[in-house]
Amino acid sequence: MQEEYSHLTERQLESEQVFNGRLLDVRRDRVRLPDGNECLREYVRHQGAVVVIAELADERLLFVRQYRYPLRRPFLELPAGKIDAGEELLVTGRRELLEETGYLASSWRHLGVMHPCVGYSDERIEIYLARGLTRAAEQTPDSNEFLDLLSLPLGDALAAVQSGAITDAKTITALFWAEKVMRANW
């Protein structure tokens, strides 16, 4: 694998942390390009996240609406959240589903992984399908998170992608998987 792509591979020469915030860890690395030249690569280091396709008994999917400050507007998204240090993926999935929606799920299936921002972040987002849902509690989001909870049938969610009402890439990617699993038996 490494050998096969050696004509594409960039090698780290030096790494520097240029910003260390509460959320963002930003690096600037000096790298050796495949042609021998040098170049700087700037990127965000991220602990990874989990997104949950949570299917209710009536086949509706749980969504949250959340204001996304970088874009200055609310987004309709599937429940998701960051992996705490050392946390098992499934624990993250259960925790975020409960915090953001108040639901527990009896069945969890890992579908795949996506990389939202390969050009300037090492973030990965693990995709889970959660079924057997029961309402267990009120939502308990983080103190700086404000969420509306809603549910949509898969068909309405797909139509919301078409109309531009859903544009969040992790949500579209997970809906792509949801449609395959729920309709095409992946």
Added chain:
Amino acid sequence: MQEEYSHLTERQLESEQVFNGRLLDVRRDRVRLPDGNECLREYVRHQGAVVVIAELADERLLFVRQYRYPLRRPFLELPAGKIDAGEELLVTGRRELLEETGYLASSWRHLGVMHPCVGYSDERIEIYLARGLTRAAEQTPDSNEFLDLLSLPLGDALAAVQSGAITDAKTITALFWAEKVMRANW
């Protein structure tokens, strides 16, 4: 719209640029949360990008393989690139397709927009479908870009998502659109 979501909306109190690199413009803003408390939001400002679903006469789609340094491995992706300042979206699409693949397209259709990273970036990626392709030139990527060019039928690309060979979220999102347009007549 604003009124309807006032219980979610965060308002800027102060904005600070905490890193200004060649690629990344990182901000830290002090914001007023819906409950009246204050919070810091860190995020990347990005000029936006265009991704191109380029369909050959035999219905294969053009892909590039590119080493993504943040994740230290090559990714299979649809051709894409950043919007230059003041550039029309269609000009970006044509330029990036030509630079990354050497192809021109006679037909361009805007399908939609996605937001790859709503939690910490304001990037948007505009999705185009390009048809009527002709090979016009050799690839001419930027001096720090190294790309393999390849083509895949849509069915093989969808299978590559299922197998985990394609995990780039903009590519999966665009393939979601491609399948709808090519098979379901969106």
